Amino acid sequence: MRMFLLVRLCQTRTPFSSGRNQLLKSFLMDPQAARTTRESLDLAFHMSNILDTGLDRHTLSVLIALCDMGLNPEALAAVVKELRREPPSSSSMPTTSSSIP
Numbered sequence: 001m002r003m004f005l006l007v008r009l010c011q012t013r014t015p016f017s018s019g020r021n022q023l024l025k026s027f028l029m030d031p032q033a034a035r036t037t038r039e040s041l042d043l044a045f046h047m048s049n050i051l052d053t054g055l056d057r058h059t060l061s062v063l064i065a066l067c068d069m070g071l072n073p074e075a076l077a078a079v080v081k082e083l084r085r086e087p088p089s090s091s092s093m094p095t096t097s098s099s100i101p
Contacts, residue, residue, distance in 0.1 A: 055080075 041061055048055050055063070063080070067073050 054084075 041057070041064070044064060045055075045057050045060055048060055059080075063076055066076055
């Protein structure tokens with residue numbers, strides 16, 4: 001439920017920019033836009049912590065960027081929840097040994 005609330009809050013905010021290229025241009029060309037973007041992410045991260053979503057700042061910024069690109073926020077929340085339910089996979093990958101003549 002907390003994840004859904006955060007997604008809804010992010011969905012109702014004004015997007016950072018009209019697209020990824022515009023966002024990159026604003027970082028390179030307009031310090032005020034970069035500052036506003038950083039402050040918006042800080043606010044979203046603070047709300048995320050209050051709601052105890054367990055999202056780190058980087059993951060939250062990726063999710064917000066995906067929403068800005070038009071992905072469905074509810075679908076993203078469902079994916080995050082599903083990924084959290086999966087047991088961690090073993091770090092050792094099965095390898096096949098092949099002999100080269």
